[in-house]
Amino acid sequence: MEKAIEDESLFALALEAAARAYAPYSRFRVGAALLLEDGSVVTGVNVENRSFGLTNCAERSAIYAAVSSGNRKFAAIAVATPDADYPVSPCGACRQVLSEFMSADTPVVFGPDYARAVHTTVGILYPYDALHELADDDNA
Amino acid sequence: MEKAIEDESLFALALEAAARAYAPYSRFRVGAALLLEDGSVVTGVNVENRSFGLTNCAERSAIYAAVSSGNRKFAAIAVATPDADYPVSPCGACRQVLSEFMSADTPVVFGPDYARAVHTTVGILYPYDALHELADDDNA
Amino acid sequence: MEKAIEDESLFALALEAAARAYAPYSRFRVGAALLLEDGSVVTGVNVENRSFGLTNCAERSAIYAAVSSGNRKFAAIAVATPDADYPVSPCGACRQVLSEFMSADTPVVFGPDYARAVHTTVGILYPYDALHELADDDNA
Amino acid sequence: MEKAIEDESLFALALEAAARAYAPYSRFRVGAALLLEDGSVVTGVNVENRSFGLTNCAERSAIYAAVSSGNRKFAAIAVATPDADYPVSPCGACRQVLSEFMSADTPVVFGPDYARAVHTTVGILYPYDALHELADDDNA
Numbered sequence: 001m002e003k004a005i006e007d008e009s010l011f012a013l014a015l016e017a018a019a020r021a022y023a024p025y026s027r028f029r030v031g032a033a034l035l036l037e038d039g040s041v042v043t044g045v046n047v048e049n050r051s052f053g054l055t056n057c058a059e060r061s062a063i064y065a066a067v068s069s070g071n072r073k074f075a076a077i078a079v080a081t082p083d084a085d086y087p088v089s090p091c092g093a094c095r096q097v098l099s100e101f102m103s104a105d106t107p108v109v110f111g112p113d114y115a116r117a118v119h120t121t122v123g124i125l126y127p128y129d130a131l132h133e134l135a136d137d138d139n140a
Numbered sequence: 141m142e143k144a145i146e147d148e149s150l151f152a153l154a155l156e157a158a159a160r161a162y163a164p165y166s167r168f169r170v171g172a173a174l175l176l177e178d179g180s181v182v183t184g185v186n187v188e189n190r191s192f193g194l195t196n197c198a199e200r201s202a203i204y205a206a207v208s209s210g211n212r213k214f215a216a217i218a219v220a221t222p223d224a225d226y227p228v229s230p231c232g233a234c235r236q237v238l239s240e241f242m243s244a245d246t247p248v249v250f251g252p253d254y255a256r257a258v259h260t261t262v263g264i265l266y267p268y269d270a271l272h273e274l275a276d277d278d279n280a
Numbered sequence: 281m282e283k284a285i286e287d288e289s290l291f292a293l294a295l296e297a298a299a300r301a302y303a304p305y306s307r308f309r310v311g312a313a314l315l316l317e318d319g320s321v322v323t324g325v326n327v328e329n330r331s332f333g334l335t336n337c338a339e340r341s342a343i344y345a346a347v348s349s350g351n352r353k354f355a356a357i358a359v360a361t362p363d364a365d366y367p368v369s370p371c372g373a374c375r376q377v378l379s380e381f382m383s384a385d386t387p388v389v390f391g392p393d394y395a396r397a398v399h400t401t402v403g404i405l406y407p408y409d410a411l412h413e414l415a416d417d418d419n420a
Numbered sequence: 421m422e423k424a425i426e427d428e429s430l431f432a433l434a435l436e437a438a439a440r441a442y443a444p445y446s447r448f449r450v451g452a453a454l455l456l457e458d459g460s461v462v463t464g465v466n467v468e469n470r471s472f473g474l475t476n477c478a479e480r481s482a483i484y485a486a487v488s489s490g491n492r493k494f495a496a497i498a499v500a501t502p503d504a505d506y507p508v509s510p511c512g513a514c515r516q517v518l519s520e521f522m523s524a525d526t527p528v529v530f531g532p533d534y535a536r537a538v539h540t541t542v543g544i545l546y547p548y549d550a551l552h553e554l555a556d557d558d559n560a
Contacts, residue, residue, distance in 0.1 A: 020490045025306070026332060044488045047517075048332060051371035052306060054516050055332035056476070056484050064476050065485035068464045070440045089268035091331035092236025096474050097467075099232070118268065128229035128258065128265060160350045165446070166472060184348045187377075191511035192446060192468060192475035194376050196336070196344050204336050205345035208324045210300045231471035236334050237327075369548035372519070376512025398548065405548060408509035408538065 007078060007107065010035055011114045014058075014080035017043035021058070024048060030088075031080045032058035034066055037073040042066040059094040063101060074102050078117075079110040087111040087118045095126040104129065147218060147247065150175055151254045154198075154220035157183035161198065164188060170228075171220045172198035174206055177213040182206040199234040203241060214242050218257075219250040227251040227258045235266040244269065287358060287387065290315055291394045294338075294360035297323035301338070304328060310368075311360045312338035314346055317353040322346040339374040343381060354382050358397075359390040367391040367398045375406040384409065427498060427527065430455055431534045434478075434500035437463035441478065444468060450508075451500045452478035454486055457493040462486040479514040483521060494522050498537075499530040507531040507538045515546040524549065 010033045018031030023046055030046040044061030056064075059079055066074065077098065081088045087110055090098070098108070104123025111117030123129070150173045158171030163186055170186040184201030196204075199219055206214065217238065221228045227250055230238070238248070244263025251257030263269070290313045298311030303326055310326040324341030336344075339359055346354065357378065361368040367390055370378065378388070384403025391397030403409070430453045438451030443466055450466040464482030468475045476484075479499055486494065497518065501508045507530055510518070518528070524543025531537030543549070 017488065020488060022487050022492065044484065047484050047487045049517060049520050051337065051373065051516055052328060052332040052335035053337060053373055054371065054513055054520075055335070056480065057331065057333060058488075060476065061484040061488045064464065064467050064481040065488060067442050067467045068437065068440060068478075068481045068485060072442065087268075091334065092232035092234070092239070092266060093331065093333055093474055094232070095235070096232025096471055097469060100469050100474075120268065125268060126232060127267070128227075128260065157348065160348060162347050162352065184344065187344050187347045188472060189377060189380050191376055191477065191513065192472040193477060193513055194373055194380075194511065195472035195475070196340065197471065197473060198348075200336065201344040201348045204324065204327050204341040205348060207302050207327045208297065208300060208338075208341045208345060212302065231474065233334055233471065233473055236331055237329060240329050240334075367548075372512035372514070372516025372546060374512070375515070379512070400548065406512060407547070408507075408540065408545065 007076065007109045007119065008114050010041065010076060011078040011080060011109055011117060013041055013043055014078040015082060015113070017045055017058070018080050018082050021045040022047045025050065025052065028081070028083050030058040032062040033078045034062040034074055035076040036066060036071050037075050042069070042071070057091060057094050059090050060097050063097055072101055074106065076107040076109070079108070081110070081112050084112045087116060089118070090125060095122070098122050099126045099129050147216065147249045147259065148254050150181065150216060151218040151220060151249055151257060153181055153183055154218040155222060155253070157185055157198070158220050158222050161185040162187045165190065165192065168221070168223050170198040172202040173218045174202040174214055175216040176206060176211050177215050182209070182211070197231060197234050199230050200237050203237055212241055214246065216247040216249070219248070221250070221252050224252045227256060229258070230265060235262070238262050239266045239269050287356065287389045287399065288394055290321065290356060291358040291360060291389055291397060293321055293323055294358040295362060295393070297325055297338070298360050298362050301325040302327045305330065305332065308361070308363050310338040312342040313358045314342040314354055315356040316346060316351050317355050322349070322351070337371060337374050339370050340377050343377055352381055354386065356387040359388070361390070361392050364392045367396060369398070370405060375402070378402050379406045379409050427496065427529045427539065428534055430461065430496060430498040431500060431529055431537060433461055433463055434498040435502060435533070437465055437478070438500050438502050441465040442467045445470065445472065448501070448503050450478040452482040453498045454482040454494055455496040456486060456491050457495050462489070462491070477511060477514050479510050480517050483517055492521055494526065496527040496529070499528070501530070501532050504532045507536060509538070510545060515542070518542050519546045519549050
């Protein structure tokens, strides 16, 4: 499975990134590794704030960094949450931002480690994104 | 269908609320009507900001207003987007906030009008919310 | 001082609202009381989320609720943080949202209690808001 | 003025970054250049979203990228807004995030170009950040 192998190395980078998380308020570190279409990887971490609402998640840190350096096409994303003992899915805000730049079939893998990771896609995490198409197809 | 009737009156309140939206930047008005467990309704609108990132959606305005007045149990939410000609689903940030207070089977209805509205649930809009449960059930 | 008296009753409403805060993650409750131009008051509380970045502050909850009910002109805001033992100022996101709807001289009062509250204005909390005006006046 | 020279080259990097902004909704591009304590520079751009509230500003993109790569000490930030014809100050959310990582005297420069840029500091943009200190000094 080429894909699974690719995910494992990508996940390893996400896990490594999690060590750099700025999470003094939650003590819950998250790392993300975003695979660009050219094969390179951009990582991100959660960056918290004493005003909790200004906190940014690892997934979005990676997306914003990649866009800032001129990239807008992404092939996959891995999210590692080593402080949990079960898979913690990307939050809704991240699903929204992923869906701005990724097609529905873009792979997403998330978990506390690779053995327990969930393999899914942007479209599964963020359904009902393109209802105008549904409407065209007679959504009634 | 008791449920459908209930939704229609709820949706009408969401549509009415949309007229109060503060949307000078997008010109895209949204109204939400949140049904509390006691049968009363709290409405919300999108409130935009010249720094786009500080914009708040109608769904969250309704939730925040309801919590501010002491309510945390919600039975359903309707979202009206009269400026679209197809159903526009709640954004990921709103799905996240809904899922904080609502169970997976809580009804959500959204659309430009009731005739074209999509009937769904919080759990469908926000999947993978409770993976610790899955993990307990041997998610491997 | 008519103003100080007015603030004291407004602050009391903010303090009362703080008891309704949804703050299970920070245990830091905040209440806000927003004085409308017609003399009525809308209150708000902080509404946290397990994804910290989706947290909303009390000040914004009050603004969003007031706008949702059709109000856009505000005379003053009081913010109570009973879980601190010193004045905690509105966060930057709230300053931004206040500045969207309030003039620079709108009074803001914040503190753990009224005796220790700081009295200031939107313009002091959010400087450099209208640099196009400065530019018109030859800002060089 | 060593400082002014430093700012000019930093500003130039911010201006260059602005060309990479993802701003399809506002058509208002912003670039930021964050000077790390080791003398290297991390740039950021605004990354908008069709759900406006998920938009991220250039200043925060730079901070999140820098933290993600293991940096938390910053010496200065420059913000370029080439689509305005006057200086547009960092929004409140960005001021809040800057203040999490920067001391009050950290230089901030912002403008449509360097000739018209405003030179200020984090402390001036975000006053009342440390009222516990004031309280210690008899804030009455």
